[in-house]
Amino acid sequence: MPLVFTLNGDEIRLDDIPDGMLLVDVLRDHLGLTGTKRGCETGTCGMCSVLVDGVLTRSCRTKAIDVAGRLVTTIEGIHGPDGALSDLQAAFLEHGAVQCGYCTPAMVLAAEALLRRHSDPTREQIRSAINGILCRCTGYMQIVDAIEATAAVRAGRNRRTGQNRTAGRRSDREQER
Amino acid sequence: MATPIGASPTYVGNPSLQNVDGADKITGRARYVGDMTVPGMLVGKVLRSAVPHARIVELDVTPALAVAGVRAAITHRDFVDNGPFGWPVRDAFVLAYRKVRYVGDPIAAVAADTAEAAQAGIEAIRVTYELLPVISDMAAALDPGAPQIPEVSPTGKGNLCATHLLRNGDPDSLLAGGQVILEATYSLPHQEHAYLETEGALAIPEPGGGVTVYANCQSPHIARDTAALVLGLEPSLVRVIQPFVGGAFGGKDDIVYQTTAQVAKLALLAGRPVRLVLSRPESMAASYKRESMKSRITLAADSDGTLRAAKVAITVDSGAYASMSPMTAWRATMHAAGAYRYQAVHVDTQVLYTNNGYSGAFRGFGNTPASAAAELAIDELAERLGRDPLEFRLQNCLRSGDCTMTGVRTPGGAGLAACLEWVRDRSDWATKRAAYDEQRAVGAGVDSRRSRRGIGVACYFHGSGLGGEGVDFATARLAVDADYGITLTAGLTDFGQGSRTVFSLLAAETLGVRMDRIRVLRPDTQTALDSGPTVASRASIVGGNAVRVTAQKIGHVLTLAAADLLGCAPERILRSGEAYIGPAEDPISFEAVVDHARTMGLQLSADGRWQVRPIEWDFERGTGEPYFAYVFGAQVAEVEVSAVTGRTRVLKIWAAHDAGTILYPKGALGQMYGGIAQGLGYALMEDFRFEAGMPQALDFDRYRIPRAMDIPDIEGTYIQMLPVGTGQPPVGTGQPGGPYGAKNLAEPVMIATAPAIANAFAQATGRRVRSMPLPLWNG
Secondary structure (H helix, E strand, O other), rough: OEEEEEEOOOEEOOOOOOOOEEEEHHHHOOOOOOOOOOOOOOOOOOOOEEEOOEEEOOOOOHHHHHHHOOOEEEEHOOOOOOOOOOOHHHHHOOOOOOOOOOHHHHHHHHHHHHHHHHHOOOHHHHHHOOOOOOOOOOOOOHHHHHHHHHHHHHHHHHHHHOOOOOOOOOHHHOOOO | OOEEEOOOOOOOOOOOOOOHHHHHOOOOOOEHHHOOOOOEEEEEEEEEOOOEEEEEEEEHHHHHHHHOOEEEEOHHHHOOHHHEEEEOOOOOOOOOOEEEOOOOOOEEEEEEEEHHHHHHHHHOOEEEEOOOOOOOOOHOOOOOOOOOOOOOOHHHHHHOEEEEEEOEEEOHHHHHOOOEEEEEEEEEOOOOOOOOOOEEEEEEOOOOOOOEEOOOOHHHHHHHHHHHHHHHOOOHHEEEEOOOOOOOOOOOHHHHHHHHHHHHHHHHHHHEEEEEOOOOOHHHHHHEEEEEEEEEEEEOOOOOEEEEEEEEEEEEEEHHHHHHHHHHHHHHHOOOOOOOOOOEEEEEEEEEEEEOOOOEOOOOOOHHHHHHHHHHHHHHHHHHHOOOOOHEEEEEEOOOOOOOOOOOOOOOOOOHHHHHHHOOOOOOOHHHHHHHHHHHHHHHHHHHOOEEEEEEEEEEEEEEOOHHHHHOOOEEEEEEEOOOEEEEEEEOOOOOHHHHHHHHHHHHHHHHOOOEEEEOOOOOOOOOOOOOOOOOHHHHHHHHHHHHHHHHHHHHHHHHHHHHHHHOOOOHHHEOOOOOEEOOOOEEEEHHHHHHHHOOOOOEEEEEEEEEOOOEEEOOOEOOOOOOOOEEEEEEEEEEEEEOOEEEEEEEEEEEOEEEEEOOOOHHHHHHHHHHHHHHHOOOOOOOOEEEEOOOOOOOOOOOEEEEEOOOEEEEEEEOOOOOOOOOOOOOOOOHHHHHHHHOOOOOHHHHHHHHHHHHHHHHOOOOEEEOOOOOOOO
């Protein structure tokens, strides 16, 4: 069946997507966006995470047709205003949060999803937000550092522009959904 | 300000240094083997044994070839001599020959147009077994009636795969005279590497009968040599390239060499590219694990707390194949009594075949379980002596100039006491230890439902490099390019641990050029010289030295060119940033010096090799010098054990590692944090169990590895040199021969974590555990 959705800001039209095809397969095999990884295909490791309407979503547990009409963001859609690295991506590198790199795209997306709804998370809240994504290399320390630092910089910027830092904050329980 | 070459490090130890591959990884542009596609590519798939032990009665792949879309199907018959491989024991096969020995053993493989066709092909293969008795524990392996697992026993003694011994003095007489004796047996479990990228390879047939394989292995030259041998091709016809690798931790050796040979053969037969990536359950079943180990430890001390002697008997479960177990067991033997001064030590080690998967290299390489056992025993002994476990360790730990348990003086400095003191002071050890002792004494009577806290310590030493495991050398190649960039080709590789960054910074530092001039080629057997395996935390040290030596050669040529250009003696040349400065103090650019060198006809490329000082270990007598140097470290863990759930939660870890000079600080800390996370998993949740040879967990739901919320904040440091002017002598940790005084760190940083947690659990609960992972506490 045909599938139309928005991927990293561009409208994608696919003519014939089998009913049960998974989003991860459409992204990787049909669209060639291999920044989204496969790690277990049972929804446990989080490597395949993408954002669907801003919500962290496992693309190996999501049928492609379920994103019809929705906004999907993959790592390929994350960058700064000038097309260079985003502040979050730069912070990952500055804090040594990248080793083998295999979980990195999913970690960046999980962090982005957190920071979009929560401007000053605690370290525990950051750990909770990335808890669904496994990393075997880093012990998570420098990843948490990078996200915390990015939140602080963004909060400072928002304060300067007069935005409400706590706008959109919800309970931790809700955030894990 | 002009400085002599190399006098003022710019990159070595620079805290702002970033991973040279970081931008590719953080944007998702980095291509791992499963991300690579080429036109006409087929999908490879392997048929694996579902039974732990059986004779193959019939094996026929012709029905698979009849399946639509299947282009090739292979068995052992497609390889020279049925495809044997493996080092140090050649007991494995690219595809099973005559027998299957564990669940996951590869039997046959197909290549097909689609994954569905490949699956149908696998299902069409006809295989019948004659089931054999399963040897599911080490005790049964040596039963006289036990079936022999290998076709040929490497020792001539059935399922005994290898033995090792260590002989230092006469511990028996000292044990007899020791005033306090501990004798206990400790069990450590199998551990799964759980790299998040599973094993895989992409093979492309080449004109002329050769094949190129992109494989996520640790050591491309070994993959090439293994494949060439079983394919019957000249090594030059097999090219192995390592793309980005999603973690390895010791786990991407044998299993990926096997996969490489399978995929290469499929591609050669089909005449088309073939990609094969293991599924997670397939990877968990098929790949080798950290060995499970039993260590029976006898320790004796005087009542004043002086350790006198140790005797250790180790058995290692190698599983179905030897893989690296004979070598991990050797390293275990060399470390089995821990980082302490003894008057005499004997160790006897047996490596046994069973049908429990198979075991091989994993971070710490035998020292992780061996030291865990020793550190649990030392803690128990301290308790019997009525001593604080940390002060007891400080009393007996190796210090500069002491002899290790093998009876050989530690070369270079030993910073272990400094590490112990650092974790003691940072963790507020004495206060917490006293408080938790009191809490336990009081709590038992008052409120059995209250959580209990405990704080525990462990320390380690770890022999650097390969030691007696093999010739410890590496090579590098550097060339100045037409655009004044510098291409670096290294034989040792980066699978996430940051070696490419370390090699780049060492080349830039040594040449006195900007780091962004250095381009590190992907490891490729066609361009890189063989450097032996990338294992044993040796890439920064041995590989780093090779880069340094090579850069010195080019630096020497450039200095000659600068001297010629400036009309002075080479010794008069100074450096300021990249510029070369002569006596007239007029700086000339790196580019100008390169141009001049070319007009002089000088060659601006070089190969370099570096080899560790040879050591001598007498395997027959169990005596000698096992390693050219050692590293040391200590960790403290604070835990809370829930009286309601029984679960142990780690509240904080303090870690100090004696690492000489730190080359790449962010990377070094990342290694420490990551190693600690793996150690925490080893202590609390990771247990790759077999029941009658059947693996009990083949996914991340049942085999849990630590998630972000399982890991506490870690306060870690690298003990380097004491600041000049403190009035104290330097800790003296610089490693003679390490590049810029650097020492190994990637593996040993995980060793203390699990025993420190277990020792903290013991304080919290009053219960000593002698196996991992820790049990639930039930009051």
